[in-house]
Amino acid sequence: MSAAIAVDDLLFSWPSGSQVLSRCSLEIAQGEFCMLLGANGSGKSTLLRILAGLLQSQSGRVSIDGSVGFVFQNPDHQLVMPTVGADVAFGLVAEKLPFLQARERVSESLAAVNLAHLQRRPIYALSGGQKQRVAIAGAIARRCNILLFDEPTALLDLESQLDLVKQVQQLVQNRGLTALWVTHRLIELDYCDRAFLLDQGRVIDQGDPQRLKQQISSLAYQ
Numbered sequence: 138m139s140a141a142i143a144v145d146d147l148l149f150s151w152p153s154g155s156q157v158l159s160r161c162s163l164e165i166a167q168g169e170f171c172m173l174l175g176a177n178g179s180g181k182s183t184l185l186r187i188l189a190g191l192l193q194s195q196s197g198r199v200s201i202d203g204s205v206g207f208v209f210q211n212p213d214h215q216l217v218m219p220t221v222g223a224d225v226a227f228g229l230v231a232e233k234l235p236f237l238q239a240r241e242r243v244s245e246s247l248a249a250v251n252l253a254h255l256q257r258r259p260i261y262a263l264s265g266g267q268k269q270r271v272a273i274a275g276a277i278a279r280r281c282n283i284l285l286f287d288e289p290t291a292l293l294d295l296e297s298q299l300d301l302v303k304q305v306q307q308l309v310q311n312r313g314l315t316a317l318w319v320t321h322r323l324i325e326l327d328y329c330d331r332a333f334l335l336d337q338g339r340v341i342d343q344g345d346p347q348r349l350k351q352q353i354s355s356l357a358y359q
């Protein structure tokens with residue numbers, strides 16, 4: 138299977154001189170749901186921003202085969218319109234679709250995240266988990282096939298957290314999407330195909346999520 142995301146030997150430092158990523162490499166196949174773990178400051182958000190084209194590395198190679206959608210930790214940072222339907226439609230403005238086609242895209246994308254019934258709901262009247270699903274619907278409407286999630290469940294309670302991760306697992310399976318999901322919450326590893334452990338800007342372990350889960354739990358108790 139071909140790689141949707143390939144990162145080879147990345148190096149990234151801030152202008153202040155602090156080095157964040159060094160010799161960072163990973164590969165994610167099309168259709169995989171992968172998670173990225175690592176201590177605070179290990180470089181997870183920086184790596185995601187490089188993958189999304191928001192930052193540029195000083196050296197190394199990044200190859201992205203698809204269009205990228207980004208879901209942030211705090212949905213209030215990315216939902217910009219007053220209602221659910223308007224927010225998803227807003228992302229389509231640049232595509233200049235005919236009205237009926239845009240309306241169809243919005244409905245279909247909201248249905249994909251089980252929010253069809255909330256199309257007219259004001260954003261302020263949504264729960265945190267529903268807001269995250271609106272952000273995902275926006276990416277689906279724009280036909281993004283690579284989704285990057287930066288701690289999307291950090292502000293959610295356990296039930297909404299598990300609802301969201303299961304929803305993304307299903308979307309990846311049903312629509313052949315590729316997803317990279319940053320988290321600190323080990324329970325979420327139960328829903329992904331593969332996981333990466335980042336330490337001081339480098340992938341130091343990768344593979345079976347259950348093995349990584351055990352390893353990280355045992356490290357935490359040392």
Ligand SMILES: Nc1ncnc2c1ncn2[C@@H]1O[C@H](COP(=O)(O)OP(=O)(O)OP(=O)(O)O)[C@@H](O)[C@H]1O
Binds near residue numbers: 179
């Ligand atoms: N705009 C910035 N300017 C300078 N340094 C920064 C900036 N943003 C982040 N850093 C530094 O880069 C390093 C990596 O940050 P990053 O946000 O990628 O970590 P992270 O793994 O996502 O951590 P967390 O788990 O806390 O979200 C940290 O040392 C951080 O202080």
Ligand SMILES: [Mg+2]
Binds near residue numbers: 181182287
């Ligand atoms: Mg981060």
